[in-house]
Amino acid sequence: MDPADVSLRNTTYGMFVALGRAPSAEEVAASTGSTAVDVLAGWRRLHDGHALVLDAEGTEIRMANPFSAVPTAYRVLAHGRWWYANCAWDAFGICAALDTDGQVRASCPDCGEPLAITVQGQHLDQPSLVFHCLVPAQRWWDDIAFT
Amino acid sequence: MNLFRSEEHVDRWLGSRSPGAMLPVTTLNALARGWWGDRLDPGWTPHSREQNQAVLEGLGLVGGFWQLG
Secondary structure, rough: OOOOHHHHHHHHHHHHHHHOOOOOOHHHHHOOOOHHHHOOOOOOHHHHHOOEOOOOOOOOOEEEEEEEEEOEEEEEEEEEEEEEOOOOHHHHHHHHHOOOEEEEEOOOOOOOOOOEEEEEOOEEEOOOOEEEEEEHHOOOOOOOOOO | EEEEEHHHHHHHHHOOOOEEEEEHHHHHHHHHHHHHHOOOOOOOOOOOHHHHHHHHHHHOOOHHHHHOO
């Protein structure tokens, strides 16, 4: 991955956390002294390199994993703000990425029962819950939104 | 990649579909720390496949299901 693209990725992630949402290409361009066209071109290369995920039109960020730019069934309270995660793995990943404790909120896909987990470092207050991964690792990126 | 109340709930949700892999949520939390812990580091650089595979193996996640493409 080109160092300039890595730098763009890191700026984009930093802005995501600072704003509490996905930045637009124009916002990143203004921050980096670039143009929205150049930012979009870099984002597309990062998308192809699985460093972030763009929407179907290729113009907005859909995932800055573990963060989701769109509402999902996995919500996380961390650093005083609610975030959406792309999946259960990413929900705990948000606490890890922010290096903080947090609260994960979801519901059991089978019965719909609300799930509320407090994360304190390695300690979880609901340790009996179970994570299930349906798609084998080799196929995670075939359809990352489904995965 | 979902979180369930128990293995029974996973089995019921799967129905006739083939199961994937099940982990205790505590292992998931450890996996998340190893996988995502550096994502906001200012000097982040991409993980190699070998690095990611090592994170999985370090938690005992081995075998074909966990083999990265």
